Amino acid sequence: xxxxxxxIIVAKPGLDGHDRGAKLLSRIFAESGMEVIYTGLxxxxxxxxxxxxxxxxxxxxxxxxxxxHNYFFPRVVELLRKKHMDDVLVVGGGIIPKEDxxxxxxxxxxxxxxxxxxxxxxxDFIKDAVRNK
Amino acid sequence: MFNKNDLEKIKQDKQKWEDGTLKKVLDxxxxxxxxxxxxxxxxxxxxxxxxxISDLDYGRDxxxxxxxPYTRGVQPTMYRGRYWTMRQYxxxxxxxxxxxxxxxxxxxxxxxxxxxxxxPTQAGYDSDHPLAxxxxxxxxxxxxxxxxxxxxxxxxxxxxxxxxxxxxxPAPVLLAMYLSLAEEQGVSMDKVGGTIQNDVLKEIxxxxxxxxxxxxxxxxxxxxxxxxxxxxxxWNSISVSGYHIRESGSxxxxxxxxxxxxxxxxxxxxxxxxxxxxxFAPRLSFFFNCFTNVVEEVAKFRAARxxxxxxxxERFGAKNPSSMMLRYHVQTGGVTLTAQQPLNNIxxxxxxxxxxxLGGCQSLHTNSYDEALCLPTQEAVTVALRTQQIVAxxxxxxxxxxxxxxxxxxxxxxxxxxxxxxxxxxxxxxxGGTLTAIEHGYIQKEIQNSSYRFxxxxxxxxxxxxxxxxxxxxxxxLTNLLKVDMKQGDIETDKLKKLRAxxxxxxxxxALNHLQEVSGTNENVVPAVIQAVKARATVxxxxxxxxxxxxxxxxxxxx
Numbered sequence: 001x002x003x004x005x006x007x008i009i010v011a012k013p014g015l016d017g018h019d020r021g022a023k024l025l026s027r028i029f030a031e032s033g034m035e036v037i038y039t040g041l042x043x044x045x046x047x048x049x050x051x052x053x054x055x056x057x058x059x060x061x062x063x064x065x066x067x068x069h070n071y072f073f074p075r076v077v078e079l080l081r082k083k084h085m086d087d088v089l090v091v092g093g094g095i096i097p098k099e100d101x102x103x104x105x106x107x108x109x110x111x112x113x114x115x116x117x118x119x120x121x122x123x124d125f126i127k128d129a130v131r132n133k
Numbered sequence: 134m135f136n137k138n139d140l141e142k143i144k145q146d147k148q149k150w151e152d153g154t155l156k157k158v159l160d161x162x163x164x165x166x167x168x169x170x171x172x173x174x175x176x177x178x179x180x181x182x183x184x185x186i187s188d189l190d191y192g193r194d195x196x197x198x199x200x201x202p203y204t205r206g207v208q209p210t211m212y213r214g215r216y217w218t219m220r221q222y223x224x225x226x227x228x229x230x231x232x233x234x235x236x237x238x239x240x241x242x243x244x245x246x247x248x249x250x251x252x253p254t255q256a257g258y259d260s261d262h263p264l265a266x267x268x269x270x271x272x273x274x275x276x277x278x279x280x281x282x283x284x285x286x287x288x289x290x291x292x293x294x295x296x297x298x299x300x301x302x303p304a305p306v307l308l309a310m311y312l313s314l315a316e317e318q319g320v321s322m323d324k325v326g327g328t329i330q331n332d333v334l335k336e337i338x339x340x341x342x343x344x345x346x347x348x349x350x351x352x353x354x355x356x357x358x359x360x361x362x363x364x365x366x367x368w369n370s371i372s373v374s375g376y377h378i379r380e381s382g383s384x385x386x387x388x389x390x391x392x393x394x395x396x397x398x399x400x401x402x403x404x405x406x407x408x409x410x411x412x413f414a415p416r417l418s419f420f421f422n423c424f425t426n427v428v429e430e431v432a433k434f435r436a437a438r439x440x441x442x443x444x445x446x447e448r449f450g451a452k453n454p455s456s457m458m459l460r461y462h463v464q465t466g467g468v469t470l471t472a473q474q475p476l477n478n479i480x481x482x483x484x485x486x487x488x489x490x491l492g493g494c495q496s497l498h499t500n501s502y503d504e505a506l507c508l509p510t511q512e513a514v515t516v517a518l519r520t521q522q523i524v525a526x527x528x529x530x531x532x533x534x535x536x537x538x539x540x541x542x543x544x545x546x547x548x549x550x551x552x553x554x555x556x557x558x559x560x561x562x563x564x565g566g567t568l569t570a571i572e573h574g575y576i577q578k579e580i581q582n583s584s585y586r587f588x589x590x591x592x593x594x595x596x597x598x599x600x601x602x603x604x605x606x607x608x609x610x611l612t613n614l615l616k617v618d619m620k621q622g623d624i625e626t627d628k629l630k631k632l633r634a635x636x637x638x639x640x641x642x643x644a645l646n647h648l649q650e651v652s653g654t655n656e657n658v659v660p661a662v663i664q665a666v667k668a669r670a671t672v673x674x675x676x677x678x679x680x681x682x683x684x685x686x687x688x689x690x691x692x
Contacts, residue, residue, distance in 0.1 A: 015252035015268050017341020020381045020468075024584055026692045040690045041341045042256075042264065066252060067507070067617065071267030095472075097506050098610035115472045115505050116601040118592055 006130050008059040011039040011048045013076070016066035021093060025061065025119065032123045034059075045075040052080065052088055058130050062109075064094040074107035081108075089129050093117070134191055135183045143183050155179075172426040172596070173384035174586070175549060181541035189544055194439070198534045200454075202442040204435050204547070205535040206493040207458040212531035217489075218496035219521045220297060222464065224249030224274035225508050226617050227624065228284035231274040235289060237511065241518055245496060247297040248285070249273035250307070255342040257303045257676030260625035270621035272508065273299075277625065277671045278632055282310040283317070292320040296327040297372070297462065297496075302344035304331040305357050306675050309662040312365065328369035328418055328462070331357055334395045334567065335374050337688060338576050339381040344676060347568055349683035353658065355402050360659035362413045369418040371399060372462065379422035380468045382584020385429050386550045388422060389437040390557035391576050393444065397558070398567040400449055410449045414456030418495075424466045425481050427488040431537050432546035434461075434492030439547075440554050463494040470505040473600035475611050478502035483520050490530040491537055497521055507614040574691035581691070629671065636669040644668035645678055652682045 010026045012019055019041060026038045037055055039048065052060050060080070062073055073092050080088050092104065093113040101112045110129055113122050135143075169177045178185075189195075196202055199209030208214060221238055223246075224231045235246055251273040253265035259277050260269045269275050276282055286296075291314065300307045308329050315325045333350040336343040343350065354371065361370035375383075375392035383391065396417065403413050421437075423430050441459040445451040465485035470478045479502045489497050499517040501509030509517070525531055537543045561570045570576050590596040597603045644665040651661040665675055 014266075015256050015258075015264060015342075016272075017252075017336075018380075019341060020584055023581055023690075023692055024382075024588055027581070027585060028588075030692070036692070038690055038692055040688065044264070066268065067271040068267040071619070095505065095507070097614055099612075099614075116598075119588065120592065 006034045006059060006126065007037070007055060007057045008034050008061055008126070009037050009039060009048065009051050009055060009057045010061045010063070011043050011051070012041045012063055013043050013045060013048060013072035014064065014066060014068045015042060016064055016068070017041055018065040018094075019063070021065075022061075022063040025063075025093075025122065028119045028123065029061075029126075032127075034126075045072060045079050048076055049079040049083060049085070052085060053083055057088060059089045059091065059126055062090065062092040064092070064096070067095070069094065069096050069104065070100055073104055073109050077108035087133060089126065089133070091122075091126065093122075134189050135187060140184055140187055147182060147184070171385075171429040171546075172424055173386060173429060174583075175386075175429065175546065181545050183541065185541050186544045186548070189548075195538060201446070201457060202439045203458055204439040205538055207438070207460055207495070211493060211534040212490070212525070213534070216525045216531060217494050218245040218295070219243050219518060219525075220245040220247045220462065220496045220498055221514060221518060222247040222249050222297075222299065222498045223514070224251070225272075225615070226270040226274065226621055228274055228276065228281040232285050232287050232289070234511070234514075235285075238514070238518065239289070239294070241515065242522065243518060245295045245297065246289070247498060248299065250298070250300055251275050252342070254303070254307075254672055255300060257306075257344045257672060257680075259629055259671050259673030260622060261629050262673055266622065267619075269625050270617050275621065275625045276307070276310070277629055277673070278669055279310045279313055279666050280628075280632060280669070282307075282314050286314060290320070291315045291318055292324040297329075298327065299330045301330050301333050301336050301340075301342055302350055302353075303672055303676050304329050305353055305659050305662045306666065306672050308357060308361075309659065309666045313663060313667050322365050323367065325365055326367040328372050329357065330374060330420070331371040332374045332395065332399075332420075334398060334571065335377055335392075337686070338378065338391065338571055339580060340374075340377040343686045343688070345679060345683040346686045347571070349679070350686070351398075351402055353679070354399065355406050356657045356659055358399075358403055358413055358416070359406060359408060360657055361416065362408065368416065369460075370413070370416050372418045372420045373399065374420040376420050376422045376464055378580060379424070379466065381580055382587060383580045384583050385424070385426075385433040386436075386553035387557070387579060387583060389433055389440070389550065390554040391580075392419065392421070393437065393441060393554060394558060394561045394567045394570070394576075396441065397444060397448070400445075401566075404449070410445070410451045411453035411456050414445060414449070414451055415453060415458075419459055419461035421461050421463050421494075422466050423463050423485045423489045423492070424469055425484045425488075427484060427491065428537070428540075428543055428546060429550075430485070430488040431492045432543055433550050434494070435535070435538075435543075435547045436551035436554060438493075440551050444558075460495045462496040462498070463489040463492075464498040465489070465500045467500055467504060470500060470502070471598070471600050472505040473605065474608060475502050475505065477600055478505070479516060479520070482517060483524065486520050486524045487528060487530055490524050490528070491535075493535060503611060503614065506611055508617070510613060510615045574689065577691045632669060632671070641668045641670055645670055645674060648675065649678050649682060652679060
């Protein structure tokens, strides 16, 4: 039996305009068989969570290169929990100093992918994590 | 440049070399790859020789520096007269902290300023706007009103420095603040010099700091150009930017092609306004990227200079030589920096700086080695500035003008890149111009396809990136990163509260009403914006006036 397609929301929280990574990964996720919804720029955590709810997403992928990850990423997890969507996997990427990663993971971000990460590793991580949920 | 007989002889000799000397070695051991390509994917031959550039006509294609078609440079003495302006893009936290960084950089021999505004300012929001949450002072300095601007340039005489401001959709607001500040300092408008980015098309294509739909935002762009042409003669009223196009994944040729396409759109818009091309074109400036592949970058700059000169002369009928000169700022390639083994970035930046110098830039920003991790620390910025000084003073790149000219390889690649630019411009013209090409996502998709190919080449190992897919190692994280206090948002919010309580509300309201009125007509908005900033209207308030009049832009996303 064919596995159900993984549904992923790729989102750019805040005012950051760097979307090369988000767009590239959207394409790569789609090629790997996932269903991808790219939100575009300037998303508030509320908008992202609403999209996840509407789409019944399995995964939310957040991208930030403007240094606002410590504010936005945990806020998305918090709002998902409030909406009883604890089972949605949240991952993040962008310009994120290593020292920030432990607290982000503690806040419920499953993984942080920094610059130079092989995109296959990201796809594998997401597929494994969703399968083992 | 070569006579027919000589070329024939060289061709025969080359054939002999290929069949003899070369073949012996190739039979024993092949080369590392079947096809060698530049970082942009341009196939590169084993060897270049005179037959590769047999069509080159020195007078027509190269000429002399300061003369048409400017391939060899826009000034007759270039760096022998004076070096490029060393201009580090900087801004973080409050206006006060950034002012300290500026004065430090000027003390260290930097020769121009370049303001990085935080994202709320760039998107036309005040620091206390809900969308500014978490962003205040993060990637640039928080500027909400003329009061902040005054602190930013404290003890910096505006007739002694030139300032570049990276601001686009809200450009008239920040220019108005700067000009009002100059007036406060007693500096007359003919002594104020600098550059404002004011390039909204590339915000829509790739940088994302747009506010208004294409047409009204272009109107503001042209208003600013027109105002400066009349009132601020030393101000570069636009910096048409390829930098971000390249950062978002384009090739070198696409960077130049799409920037020139945007330049053509702005020029046409000014002409449609009724301006004479030679009245404003000398103040159009450009901004490009510079990657590590030195020859490709040098060729790219030379090709663009030559192509732009032809566009201005042949397409727009410019007569003033200054209108035909492609003058540009360069920033080294942010996207080439790695978070892995970050000290290696110093080497990348040095090569990029060298390429920018050999390519003939007018001003330069060098990135800091820690910028794949955070905003740069003062130590990292100092190394970046010293890199420019070493390239200028020690490398010999400044001894003679356009030193790589005449290299078979460089001339060939210059031709190839110019051809590619020309093909793109023709394609975009056939589509109905840049705005249509953007609307259909053509330019965006071309860039994304290049970005995708590049990523695939890295992941397949076809292209080596040191520290990423080869020569990797475990390493402790870089410590001592620059951190911006999360409290900055509260501090700026407090300041705004006080400003709104203290200013003359009657005067403020009158100024904003007047701006709203003017914005609905065809009148140039800049004088009304100047009145509004003097009445201490904020960036957000002024941009809201235009949101009401023009509406907001929501792009289509092309994946």
